[in-house]
Amino acid sequence: MTRLKVYADRMSQPSRAVLLFCRLNRLDFDEIKVDISKRQQLSPQFKEINPMQKVPAIAHGTFNLFESHAILIYLATAFPRIADHWYPADIYGRAKINSVLDWHHSNLRHGAVTYVVNTVLAPALGYPLDPKAAAEAEKVLLYSLSKLEDVWLSGDGCFLVGGFQPSIADLSMVCELMQLEVLDEKDRIRILTPYKKVLRWIEATKAATSPHFDEVHNILFKAKRKFQEQRLREANFGTKPNKMGGLSKM
């Protein structure tokens, strides 16, 4: 079978989760950048790989796959010698990981993406900010954080569903929360500070996946600095960002 290809943009949180899994498990793969800020995901070439025109996607021989959770499950089960904790073979452990992955879509992901887009990223993607959508999304995000704290992180271990080692769900959901790095720092702290277990879990996942975690998130830390500088300029001179200006030079 030909070498695995991972089509990704590291500014996309599910792309980072897939890349992180590949790095952690030393998979033999090529990372192919699909630059969202240049709308490369809409190209006819990429549509052949993923007809939904979104990242991430993989090609493994003649087999193409998209949707990051499905990709993570495929990688964890198709490649040899992947440690069991990533996606347990035990039917009950696996069911719990499936449950948290499913829950993610309409809760943490929906809340975090919509909030970040409508408070920071929209102008860089060519849309106006929408404060009403941001307010609605904040409710979903805070609800999701409270359920992470009280339900998913209520077990014995410090990872999701009580795990003592991280699973693909930890990668997916911590990468999601890392997207909050591009928020105004005061806003990010206001949102996350009440959730002590969530904060410990993020740190535990970072530690368990070091040094790959920082390597995969480097672009996001650069973006964070760019947005901070931009806010400072706006505060000092009242200038507004150009369309695409926030992302295109990263």
Add this chain to the structure above:
Amino acid sequence: MTRLKVYADRMSQPSRAVLLFCRLNRLDFDEIKVDISKRQQLSPQFKEINPMQKVPAIAHGTFNLFESHAILIYLATAFPRIADHWYPADIYGRAKINSVLDWHHSNLRHGAVTYVVNTVLAPALGYPLDPKAAAEAEKVLLYSLSKLEDVWLSGDGCFLVGGFQPSIADLSMVCELMQLEVLDEKDRIRILTPYKKVLRWIEATKAATSPHFDEVHNILFKAKRKFQEQRLREANFGTKPNKMGGLSKM
């Protein structure tokens, strides 16, 4: 192990998908009604089963599980003699089913639920209708239907991802679309008619799951008639529905 318990409200589309799977595969189970119109999902007793306080959920011995896709995967793999087409053991077939199930959450489900709630169900659930949210949701719903038509139903068989027999994804997504039955009939026809493969797929899934499909959907057909009668009364006399009135007597 004690007998499987399925906590469900047949007015909820993921509840119907789980019940339909159980019936089709002749699982030995008890259906326990959690009446959403009476807010029974918020009871402390049910919170013990599902801390997210949503239906469906299952209890199988001491093992509790929620999120309908995770439940369907668990049932298809935990019980003996379940036909392979429901959730293929083959890694590629399984990955494709996982992909369409993941896609469902933020696309067809998000669009259909938000549209139906904001055009019909909201008053029965104690909320006002929101035409702006309905308009946004309609875009997601129509986009999802076009992707169902052009991507997921583009294979050789008439089921999702080219299947010749239905999978758990067909159950989940046809049950989702059945929720459109409560719309004004003209509106439902306007939305679905352009998607010929989708219409054929709904009929193929109904036929492949008969007579259980109609049995599980009976409550929805009753609701459809109630909403039709209500619309007729409103057109004739200008009366508005009571809070909870649309659902509580079904």
